[in-house]
Amino acid sequence: MTLRDYADHNNNPGQGNGALPAVWRTPFMSITVPSTTPATTSLLSPGRQALDSALFQLDQAADRLGLDDGLRTMLATPRRSLTVAVPVRREDGRMDVVQGFRVQHNITRGPAKGGIRFHPSTDIHEVTALAMWMTWKCALVGIPYGGAKGGVAVDPASLTTRELERVTRRYVNEILPIIGPERDIPAPDVGTDEQTMAWIMDTYSVNAGYSVPGVVTGKPMTLGGSLGRAGSTSRGVQIAALKALPGSPEGRTVAVQGFGKVGAPAARYLADAGCRVVAVSDVTGAVVNTSGLDVDDLRAWVAETGGVYGYRRADALTHAELLELDVDILVPAALEGVINEENASRVRARLVVEGANGPTTPEADRILADAGVTVVPDILANAGGVIVSYLEWVQNLQAHSWSAAEVDMKLRDLMEQSYDAVAETAASQGVTLRQAAHLIGVGRVAEAHRLRGLYP
Ligand code: NAD
Numbered sequence: 001m002t003l004r005d006y007a008d009h010n011n012n013p014g015q016g017n018g019a020l021p022a023v024w025r026t027p028f029m030s031i032t033v034p035s036t037t038p039a040t041t042s043l044l045s046p047g048r049q050a051l052d053s054a055l056f057q058l059d060q061a062a063d064r065l066g067l068d069d070g071l072r073t074m075l076a077t078p079r080r081s082l083t084v085a086v087p088v089r090r091e092d093g094r095m096d097v098v099q100g101f102r103v104q105h106n107i108t109r110g111p112a113k114g115g116i117r118f119h120p121s122t123d124i125h126e127v128t129a130l131a132m133w134m135t136w137k138c139a140l141v142g143i144p145y146g147g148a149k150g151g152v153a154v155d156p157a158s159l160t161t162r163e164l165e166r167v168t169r170r171y172v173n174e175i176l177p178i179i180g181p182e183r184d185i186p187a188p189d190v191g192t193d194e195q196t197m198a199w200i201m202d203t204y205s206v207n208a209g210y211s212v213p214g215v216v217t218g219k220p221m222t223l224g225g226s227l228g229r230a231g232s233t234s235r236g237v238q239i240a241a242l243k244a245l246p247g248s249p250e251g252r253t254v255a256v257q258g259f260g261k262v263g264a265p266a267a268r269y270l271a272d273a274g275c276r277v278v279a280v281s282d283v284t285g286a287v288v289n290t291s292g293l294d295v296d297d298l299r300a301w302v303a304e305t306g307g308v309y310g311y312r313r314a315d316a317l318t319h320a321e322l323l324e325l326d327v328d329i330l331v332p333a334a335l336e337g338v339i340n341e342e343n344a345s346r347v348r349a350r351l352v353v354e355g356a357n358g359p360t361t362p363e364a365d366r367i368l369a370d371a372g373v374t375v376v377p378d379i380l381a382n383a384g385g386v387i388v389s390y391l392e393w394v395q396n397l398q399a400h401s402w403s404a405a406e407v408d409m410k411l412r413d414l415m416e417q418s419y420d421a422v423a424e425t426a427a428s429q430g431v432t433l434r435q436a437a438h439l440i441g442v443g444r445v446a447e448a449h450r451l452r453g454l455y456p
Pocket of ligand 1: 188258260262281319334335336358385386
């Protein structure tokens, strides 16, 4: 059974997807890579679509790099995939069981690194795709990590704080054997935050018998967090956007999809740079004010009401309309696959800077490239988060701390160097920024495999 057959069986029993496959066979399974975006994409789960996109991007890079089938299969196959049951006692005494996942896609260049997502529709395919993107991202920005991701299929908004803590601690207990500061270091992602990281650090430390701050990043400052970590992904988005923008940022219009840990500070950073943030959305709705939104006032509204919906100093618009606004910069900062074959031709932004992982499907990539829209890809644009996570981990291992200015300088240097390397490769090879970023990231991991050789 191929990985695709397996996915189809689980997601859409009895439905094929019309892809034109290249197949890499292993004794354990075969990885089927779509050579085009499947015609029946919408029938697949969002997670399966994300994995298809990730495999497609890997395949494109492997072709250009001339990788042999064995190495391709190695790079397409996660080193470890763990699915766990997470039983949770609800406040009324009932017991629910939810699924949890941790995928270590690659550990050839260092310990696995990647966030943990709490979202009702997360599945093993989505987590695998996100882990794969982490591998290329860490290699691209030159930090000594492999890629991982975790997820729990739960809606955090439906749980009380105590239920959330129990889910977190039980999930961590189930994945305990494969995480640790030298093995795999989780971080926040969609639906998780500093408090979640504090519970993870505590659960791991209680089991170890001593405090292990380096097991997780994105922690509160009191527990060994780093200055600058909270806004780091967004600061990286700002740096990438300013590098990609021709001319001055002054007065450039911005729309942000997703007003969470990445999107809200990204709006603030872009406003600080002189841009005019005209529209933002979150799960509750979307708002627009062509004269410019007061980002701090909107953040206060969200803190008070739980979402952007109903914000009084703006007009309402639909989620779909936000993505199609005539703006200079569009920052998708929510979930995967939001710019796709169906809506890409209506995107009017000149520049798309991917705060989210996987927001643009390969088919949409082609449409945007044909229309002359520049896309700064996720593995570059949102790398600021893992860069400062790495700095947090280094500080934890050394029991040391850097000032906010030192952290910001290191973040800016790595982001700018990585951006320049990607732009140079794109120009010299005549490819998009995404293809260039994958050529560098995949190429470095492939090189690490070649140098280490194959055991035994
Ligand atoms: P978050 O949970 O803090 O925020 C997600 C936001 O998206 C929320 O405001 C939510 O309401 C909104 N949202 C959800 N569905 C939406 C929809 N259909 N339309 C509009 N908005 C919607 O998550 P986050 O940590 O900000 O992560 C966002 C993205 O950035 C994810 O793709 C994540 O993988 C990526 N990312 C996060 C980090 C990090 O450090 N947190 C680092 C790199 C990449």
